[in-house]
Amino acid sequence: MNFNFSFAIEIVPRVLEGIGNTVMIAIISFIGAAALGLFWELLRRSHATVRPVVQFVIDAIRSTPALVQIYFLFFVLPYYGVTLPALLVGSFGLSFYYSGYMSEVFKAGIDAVPAGQSEAAQSLGLSWADMIRFVILPQMLRNVAAPLGAYSISILKSTPLLAVISVPELLGSALDVASDTYRYAEPMFDVGVLFLAMSLVAVAGITQLERRLGLTAPSH
Amino acid sequence: MALQTNSCSGNAAVTMEQLCKWYGSFQVLHNVDLSVAVGERIVVCGPSGSGKSTLVRCINQLETHEKGRLIVNGVELYKGMKGLAELRRDVGMVFQQFNLFPHLTVLDNCTLALVRARKLARDQAEEIAMENLKKVRIPEQAHKFPTQLSGGQQQRVAIARALCMKPKLMLFDEPTSALDPEMIKEVLDVMTELARDGMTMICVTHEMGFAREVADRIIFMDSGRIIEQAAPSKFFKNPEHPRAQQFLGQMLH
Numbered sequence: 001m002n003f004n005f006s007f008a009i010e011i012v013p014r015v016l017e018g019i020g021n022t023v024m025i026a027i028i029s030f031i032g033a034a035a036l037g038l039f040w041e042l043l044r045r046s047h048a049t050v051r052p053v054v055q056f057v058i059d060a061i062r063s064t065p066a067l068v069q070i071y072f073l074f075f076v077l078p079y080y081g082v083t084l085p086a087l088l089v090g091s092f093g094l095s096f097y098y099s100g101y102m103s104e105v106f107k108a109g110i111d112a113v114p115a116g117q118s119e120a121a122q123s124l125g126l127s128w129a130d131m132i133r134f135v136i137l138p139q140m141l142r143n144v145a146a147p148l149g150a151y152s153i154s155i156l157k158s159t160p161l162l163a164v165i166s167v168p169e170l171l172g173s174a175l176d177v178a179s180d181t182y183r184y185a186e187p188m189f190d191v192g193v194l195f196l197a198m199s200l201v202a203v204a205g206i207t208q209l210e211r212r213l214g215l216t217a218p219s220h
Numbered sequence: 221m222a223l224q225t226n227s228c229s230g231n232a233a234v235t236m237e238q239l240c241k242w243y244g245s246f247q248v249l250h251n252v253d254l255s256v257a258v259g260e261r262i263v264v265c266g267p268s269g270s271g272k273s274t275l276v277r278c279i280n281q282l283e284t285h286e287k288g289r290l291i292v293n294g295v296e297l298y299k300g301m302k303g304l305a306e307l308r309r310d311v312g313m314v315f316q317q318f319n320l321f322p323h324l325t326v327l328d329n330c331t332l333a334l335v336r337a338r339k340l341a342r343d344q345a346e347e348i349a350m351e352n353l354k355k356v357r358i359p360e361q362a363h364k365f366p367t368q369l370s371g372g373q374q375q376r377v378a379i380a381r382a383l384c385m386k387p388k389l390m391l392f393d394e395p396t397s398a399l400d401p402e403m404i405k406e407v408l409d410v411m412t413e414l415a416r417d418g419m420t421m422i423c424v425t426h427e428m429g430f431a432r433e434v435a436d437r438i439i440f441m442d443s444g445r446i447i448e449q450a451a452p453s454k455f456f457k458n459p460e461h462p463r464a465q466q467f468l469g470q471m472l473h
């Protein structure tokens with residue numbers, strides 16, 4: 001069976017059915033991972049006593065395959081009476097998995113803010129929460145923009161993992177086409193090209209965003 | 221438990237009794253006794269590594285002490301105490317490296333704590349900020365970012381930012397050491413004016429001209445101890461301790 005280019009084009013509309021979900025999963029997972037990652041990091045910093053506990057959680061998250069975490073959530077949550085749409089369970093799984101990595105990004109980003117900044121904030125009598133919110137986080141944001149951008153692409157490329165719990169995303173709709181037509185090469189080719197296109201768009205968007213962040217306030 | 225210790229501190233801004241501090245096993249402060257009266261201007265000097273920064277940073281608990289007592293503005297401070305943020309609002313601090321917030325304009329640097337900590341309305345906070353920027357003679361820079369200013373200007377903004385909180389006490393840790401020589405005077409002038417207005421000040425500085433003109437008392441530190449304290453006239457003319465003599469010899473020649 002040879003690769004049939006016109007067939008690859010012909011099935012694009014059917015493969016594309018999943019793209020909306022793919023983008024949605026990527027966005028939800030990115031926001032979820034960033035929020036949860038920041039939460040881990042702030043929790044890790046807040047008290048010396050909780051620090052090792054949070055560190056253990058982060059290490060555990062990062063040492064287990066994302067696929068296993070997603071399966072686990074999908075099959076275990078219903079036992080506890082939590083039945084959510086597969087798309088949400090999957091997005092939460094990806095958020096959870098990537099939050100472990102994001103917390104390390106935020107750690108490095110906060111560490112890179114000079115100690116003098118928190119000393120100045122403290123000496124002015126700002127509360128801990130205000131110091132984090134108005135002094136540390138805005139400066140951290142510039143430090144983490146690049147690595148967060150890179151993780152947003154990783155997350156996008158991990159969305160096909162959700163095909164295993166039957167979320168109708170790009171890979172899922174491509175597999176549907178494949179099982180209908182008994183041709184795999186063309187649907188997978190389409191999926192690859194579509195991910196390449198989305199990644200390129202995302203990279204361009206991130207570059208724009210970084211340029212804007214760099215412009216609005218001078219660093220150092 | 222924050223003790224109100226009016227009885228033993230009288231009108232002292234700062235009282236230290238047998239203050240000790242360690243970094244790990246290294247003792248930085250050895251039984252430091254010091255009392256600073258309200259309105260008094262103190263200059264702290266001594267060789268590098270003698271514990272001047274540590275001493276000053278204990279006063280607003282950027283460093284905590286392990287032994288002895290420390291009473292600031294009538295409240296005893298100790299490790300892990302509650303309400304520290306509130307107490308710090310009455311103690312201004314100016315750092316060697318300015319430590320302005322680079323992502324905020326000069327004006328927002330000054331208003332942040334007024335709005336968030338003092339809970340003032342925005343326009344009220346801006347009014348106070350502009351007053352203090354005028355006092356340090358850079359109101360026209362209010363809408364610039366710190367990195368657009370010279371070192372001397374940045375340090376004057378840092379002073380204005382601290383003054384906005386209407387502190388009862390100002391701490392300076394080598395405020396001119398990071399400045400180019402031609403900018404030192406503009407900062408010292410502002411500090412001198414502040415002293416004339418009656419501000420209680422504790423300044424770590426090696427600007428001996430400033431010390432002579434402004435200080436009520438000079439504290440000389442060596443190896444974590446205060447080994448001499450005297451009025452400037454006495455300190456500069458005939459310091460008692462050999463280490464102080466040696467230090468002055470290096471400073472003045």
Ligand SMILES: Nc1ncnc2c1ncn2[C@@H]1O[C@H](COP(=O)(O)OP(=O)(O)O)[C@@H](O)[C@H]1O
Nearest residue numbers: 243246248266267268269270271272273274275
């Ligand atoms: N965070 C720290 N950890 C360990 N040692 C420190 C720390 N900060 C200062 N020291 C040491 O404490 C001593 C006093 O430091 P410091 O108060 O900064 O002195 P000064 O301001 O007089 O130069 C120095 O020997 C310094 O190396």
Ligand SMILES: [Mg+2]
Nearest residue numbers: 272273274394
């Ligand atoms: Mg020092």
